[in-house]
Amino acid sequence: MWExxxxxxxxxxxxRNIENMLRKAxxxxxxxxxxxxTHQSADIGDIFRKKxxxxxxxxxxxxxxxxxxxxxxxxTIAFPVNLREAGEINELAERTRxxxxxxxxxxxxxxxxxxxxxxxxxxxxxxGYHRSGLLHEDIAEIDEMVAIAxxxxxxxFKGFLTHAGNTYAAGSKKEILSIMKSAATQLQxxxxxxAERFPGIITSYGxxxxxxxxxxxxxxxxxxxxxxVYYDVMQLLLGSCTPDDIAVAVACPVVxxxxxxxxxxxxxxxxxxxxEFVPNDRGAKIYGYVVRLTENRWTEPIPGAYVASLSQEHxxxxxxxxxxxxxxxxxxxGVLPVHSCLTANLLLKNRQLL
Amino acid sequence: MWExxxxxxxxxxxxRNIENMLRKAxxxxxxxxxxxxTHQSADIGDIFRKKxxxxxxxxxxxxxxxxxxxxxxxxTIAFPVNLREAGEINELAERTRxxxxxxxxxxxxxxxxxxxxxxxxxxxxxxGYHRSGLLHEDIAEIDEMVAIAxxxxxxxFKGFLTHAGNTYAAGSKKEILSIMKSAATQLQxxxxxxAERFPGIITSYGxxxxxxxxxxxxxxxxxxxxxxVYYDVMQLLLGSCTPDDIAVAVACPVVxxxxxxxxxxxxxxxxxxxxEFVPNDRGAKIYGYVVRLTENRWTEPIPGAYVASLSQEHxxxxxxxxxxxxxxxxxxxGVLPVHSCLTANLLLKNRQLL
Numbered sequence: 001m002w003e004x005x006x007x008x009x010x011x012x013x014x015x016r017n018i019e020n021m022l023r024k025a026x027x028x029x030x031x032x033x034x035x036x037x038t039h040q041s042a043d044i045g046d047i048f049r050k051k052x053x054x055x056x057x058x059x060x061x062x063x064x065x066x067x068x069x070x071x072x073x074x075x076t077i078a079f080p081v082n083l084r085e086a087g088e089i090n091e092l093a094e095r096t097r098x099x100x101x102x103x104x105x106x107x108x109x110x111x112x113x114x115x116x117x118x119x120x121x122x123x124x125x126x127x128g129y130h131r132s133g134l135l136h137e138d139i140a141e142i143d144e145m146v147a148i149a150x151x152x153x154x155x156x157f158k159g160f161l162t163h164a165g166n167t168y169a170a171g172s173k174k175e176i177l178s179i180m181k182s183a184a185t186q187l188q189x190x191x192x193x194x195a196e197r198f199p200g201i202i203t204s205y206g207x208x209x210x211x212x213x214x215x216x217x218x219x220x221x222x223x224x225x226x227x228x229v230y231y232d233v234m235q236l237l238l239g240s241c242t243p244d245d246i247a248v249a250v251a252c253p254v255v256x257x258x259x260x261x262x263x264x265x266x267x268x269x270x271x272x273x274x275x276e277f278v279p280n281d282r283g284a285k286i287y288g289y290v291v292r293l294t295e296n297r298w299t300e301p302i303p304g305a306y307v308a309s310l311s312q313e314h315x316x317x318x319x320x321x322x323x324x325x326x327x328x329x330x331x332x333x334g335v336l337p338v339h340s341c342l343t344a345n346l347l348l349k350n351r352q353l354l
Numbered sequence: 355m356w357e358x359x360x361x362x363x364x365x366x367x368x369x370r371n372i373e374n375m376l377r378k379a380x381x382x383x384x385x386x387x388x389x390x391x392t393h394q395s396a397d398i399g400d401i402f403r404k405k406x407x408x409x410x411x412x413x414x415x416x417x418x419x420x421x422x423x424x425x426x427x428x429x430t431i432a433f434p435v436n437l438r439e440a441g442e443i444n445e446l447a448e449r450t451r452x453x454x455x456x457x458x459x460x461x462x463x464x465x466x467x468x469x470x471x472x473x474x475x476x477x478x479x480x481x482g483y484h485r486s487g488l489l490h491e492d493i494a495e496i497d498e499m500v501a502i503a504x505x506x507x508x509x510x511f512k513g514f515l516t517h518a519g520n521t522y523a524a525g526s527k528k529e530i531l532s533i534m535k536s537a538a539t540q541l542q543x544x545x546x547x548x549a550e551r552f553p554g555i556i557t558s559y560g561x562x563x564x565x566x567x568x569x570x571x572x573x574x575x576x577x578x579x580x581x582x583v584y585y586d587v588m589q590l591l592l593g594s595c596t597p598d599d600i601a602v603a604v605a606c607p608v609v610x611x612x613x614x615x616x617x618x619x620x621x622x623x624x625x626x627x628x629x630e631f632v633p634n635d636r637g638a639k640i641y642g643y644v645v646r647l648t649e650n651r652w653t654e655p656i657p658g659a660y661v662a663s664l665s666q667e668h669x670x671x672x673x674x675x676x677x678x679x680x681x682x683x684x685x686x687x688g689v690l691p692v693h694s695c696l697t698a699n700l701l702l703k704n705r706q707l708l
Binding site for chain 1: 356357358391413414415416433434435436437438439442457458460461464484485486519607609610611615619621624625628629630663665666667668670682683684686695696699700
């Protein structure tokens with residue numbers, strides 16, 4: 001067992017994380033459309049399904065196909081529509097209720113020409129994150145896009161969607177809630193402007209930090225958090241979760257022990273964990289926290305221990321001598337990933353459900 | 355074509371890069387044992403084979419198996435031996451000439467107990483990179499490891515090996531050559547110490563920056579560079595290659611164009627390019643240079659354009675308005691990766707040989 005780096009998934013924690021977020025959605029009377037890009041796997045999807053979840057979000061057409069093949073039929077692809085995949089989108093729209101994201105008149109027009117099957121679209125709003133989306137004040141362009149949906153084509157206007165990725169750079173819960181409030185105000189105003197012409201439109205909001213930290217999400221109609229299913233070190237540092245909520249650890253064989261350097265070398269590198277890092281309080285990079293694996297699960301993080309460097313296959317773990325001397329080559333440590341979405345993506349073929 | 359991010363591999367450049375390094379190895383009378391972790395693919399391996407290469411380096415047992423299955427039978431796994439994979443190593447040693455790396459008496463002893471088939475081992479020396487390996491002055495431990503090879507077990511002592519990963523942090527060609535010289539002195543002294551007892555032992559040296567920049571590599575018996583087959587932006591900045599030597603580009607569909615922000619959004623994120631970055635001269639992060647794709651290949655990098663940010667699937671490209679306005683959603687740009695090994699690993703299933 002654990003000959004090679006493997007993603008250990010604590011399904012009890014997964015269930016608890018899903019239940020907590022689902023409860024919040026129900027209490028706020030929201031559509032719960034969790035983002036499946038974090039886990040990208042049918043078995044974790046099944047856990048959601050057993051809790052009653054039927055609508056999902058993905059970040060690529062390929063992922064939409066994968067989940068459609070696994071029985072999901074109400075899918076939003078929360079990524080600016082890729083016109084080169086119009087053919088695949090059209091096929092998917094034939095067998096699922098599919099929504100895509102559009103952020104320009106150009107793409108909306110092209111899509112209207114290329115599609116044959118009814119496809120929903122959200123207009124993506126950039127609430128200040130400045131990745132993709134129109135600004136809420138880009139009314140002329142939004143007007144034009146909305147008008148396209150009233151023409152004779154298979155596009156159906158579904159509402160306004162934003163991903164508040166700027167919460168990841170926030171310094172406090174207060175700041176995260178303030179970003180959320182601002183996004184809500186923007187989306188609500190837009191919805192109000194078009195609600196008479198399109199009575200069914202909704203506002204859709206994403207991001208795990210907001211959805212984890214806010215109790216009141218009632219300003220929105222739908223939430224799309226994804227990372228919460230696993231959480232990770234980044235979310236821990238943002239305050240979105242406790243160490244005990246982190247539902248994944250990477251089992252990494254120890255290959256070398258250097259007591260004088262207070263370092264372990266593990267088989268677990270950039271191709272397993274990803275090069276995502278968080279800075280520690282002295283400006284050094286942290287690529288993961290370190291835990292001891294127990295018979296069924298893992299411990300709390302070992303105080304002061306962290307993955308300090310990653311090559312393609314090697315990881316360097318910093319650890320005080322006292323803890324370090326408990327390890328020998330051939331042992332295994334667990335690493336709590338900095339960004340579980342990227343780690344899970346790298347280890348899709350080497351997972352173990354606990 | 356290019357509906358999704360794909361690794362374009364210019365096989366003419368690959369051939370030229372291989373020929374240049376092979377010529378250098380021949381001129382210096384070295385064993386050429388290129389590292390296959392960069393490309394991890396049988397078809398690129400075949401190009402090496404056609405040039406007469408028969409010995410290879412890999413960084414994991416899994417990779418060794420993959421290449422053994424593709425007809426390679428002289429393989430060094432340049433990674434501190436993972437005792438949990440002793441069973442697989444033993445199987446591989448039955449059907450190939452296999453070398454592993456050992457950096458402790460503990461691991462050497464365990465390996466001697468666990469293996470049944472003849473297996474070569476190098477003692478890994480830490481020349482100053484401080485990842486794995488013993489220091490050249492750790493003579494007591496090295497003596498003990500060497501003595502294990504004289505006992506009745508399947509371990510055969512092959513010599514001393516180092517990876518000068520510290521060249522990647524060097525500020526100049528002079529500094530890189532000085533790191534190489536120091537490593538050579540260390541390895542030569544160790545070889546001399548044991549050469550009478552083990553007449554066949556060699557010194558083995560890695561890393562693309564040294565092997566690209568040095569003309570005289572005759573201080574070593576074997577070289578193991580890997581990245582040179584593709585090169586990348588990191589190597590370009592180190593001076594190891596020219597832009598024209600970079601043999602891979604990632605084709606990324608353009609999904610949004612924001613003229614006011616001077617930014618394009620591409621379908622091409624951390625799960626395609628990896629989060630490896632280099633700093634630009636103003637301290638911002640660069641995740642790749644940007645090129646135009648032509649009918650058969652790609653152009654030189656577009657001046658001033660770069661990938662400035664990566665999410666899971668999105669990339670943000672900075673580009674001056676004049677160049678930016680030539681692109682529309684549905685077009686494709688090429689991205690020269692910062693670290694081609696990690697990018698190639700992520701796109702193993704989506705490659706196109708040109």
